[in-house]
Amino acid sequence: xxxxxxxxxxxxxxxxxxxxxxxxxxxxxxxxxxxxxxxxxxxxxxxxxxxxxxxxxxxxxxxxxxxxxxxxxxxxxxxxxxxxxxxxxxxxxxxxxxxxxxxxxxxxxxxxxxxxxxxxxxxxxxxxxxxxxxxxxxxxxxxxxxxxxxxxxxxxxxxxxxxxxxxxxxxxx
Amino acid sequence: xxxxxxxxxxxxxxxxxxxxxxxxxxxxxxxxxxxxxxxxxxxxxxxxxxxxxxxxxxxxxxxxxxxxxxxxxxxxxxxxxxxxxxxxxxxxxxxxxxxxxxxxxxxxxxxxxxxxxxxxxxxxxxxxxxxxxxxxxxxxxxxxxxxxxxxxxxx
Numbered sequence: 001x002x003x004x005x006x007x008x009x010x011x012x013x014x015x016x017x018x019x020x021x022x023x024x025x026x027x028x029x030x031x032x033x034x035x036x037x038x039x040x041x042x043x044x045x046x047x048x049x050x051x052x053x054x055x056x057x058x059x060x061x062x063x064x065x066x067x068x069x070x071x072x073x074x075x076x077x078x079x080x081x082x083x084x085x086x087x088x089x090x091x092x093x094x095x096x097x098x099x100x101x102x103x104x105x106x107x108x109x110x111x112x113x114x115x116x117x118x119x120x121x122x123x124x125x126x127x128x129x130x131x132x133x134x135x136x137x138x139x140x141x142x143x144x145x146x147x148x149x150x151x152x153x154x155x156x157x158x159x160x161x162x163x164x165x166x167x168x169x170x171x172x173x
Numbered sequence: 174x175x176x177x178x179x180x181x182x183x184x185x186x187x188x189x190x191x192x193x194x195x196x197x198x199x200x201x202x203x204x205x206x207x208x209x210x211x212x213x214x215x216x217x218x219x220x221x222x223x224x225x226x227x228x229x230x231x232x233x234x235x236x237x238x239x240x241x242x243x244x245x246x247x248x249x250x251x252x253x254x255x256x257x258x259x260x261x262x263x264x265x266x267x268x269x270x271x272x273x274x275x276x277x278x279x280x281x282x283x284x285x286x287x288x289x290x291x292x293x294x295x296x297x298x299x300x301x302x303x304x305x306x307x308x309x310x311x312x313x314x315x316x317x318x319x320x321x322x323x324x325x326x327x328x
Binding site: 014015016017019020021022025026029030033036037040078 | 189190192193223224257261262263264265268269276279303304306316
């Protein structure tokens, strides 16, 4: 072990024992440890309530417009997340429903599944537009996605002609 | 870059976490520590490699970890403060036969742990120990009252 030159004698000696003991350091060390445990607890509580992307009450959110979008407020890189759109009946045009997403947003995800299967999908004007065949009452459209980029994601969904719904998600690394 | 960040994040997190749980985890293997050792490695493996199972990625991750280890060792060698931060300092828990109960409690040790250490060097009773020190690595060292009593318990 290294010899420490120049330290005060009392620091290196307790009774007959040559030892480097520092009770002040020890006490602040214990205090810091307790703070550390508190932080750990907060971390776990955050995980439990869904703030870190797992299951929990805070995770899901709904963005409302005439159509509404259910999305995960918090999600994680590489972990599946779902985007569910409940379209307003007014969005249906000639038995077809068009749902378009911002291309920039979409490129940060891998699309695993689209339910129901779209009739067509086009990239047009900074959007990826999906066309679904539907009856008078449109059904829920859901996308199963895998986030490819971590960070804050701003999503935009356009349902039918013109009405857009915005939302923000946090993708944890 | 990705692999380096992942490996570093996990290394630092584990370092921090084990420093926070105190010294016990290192030397005295209890059943809890044993389970931890088994499982923590498994839990972090996937996160470090991501979905890249190439040899290249594995080499980068291992290099990052070893690199961090080297850096910390070098800094610890140069800076006593840093060494104290990562390694800790010894603490006398029994002094001239007197037990410092508060220090034991704060270190989450009991008199039973001290007695176990005593028995480890062949002592029978607390009054036969002059000093007992909680070392940086979490182990308890015993200085007996009389050096002649010092003998290994298992022979």
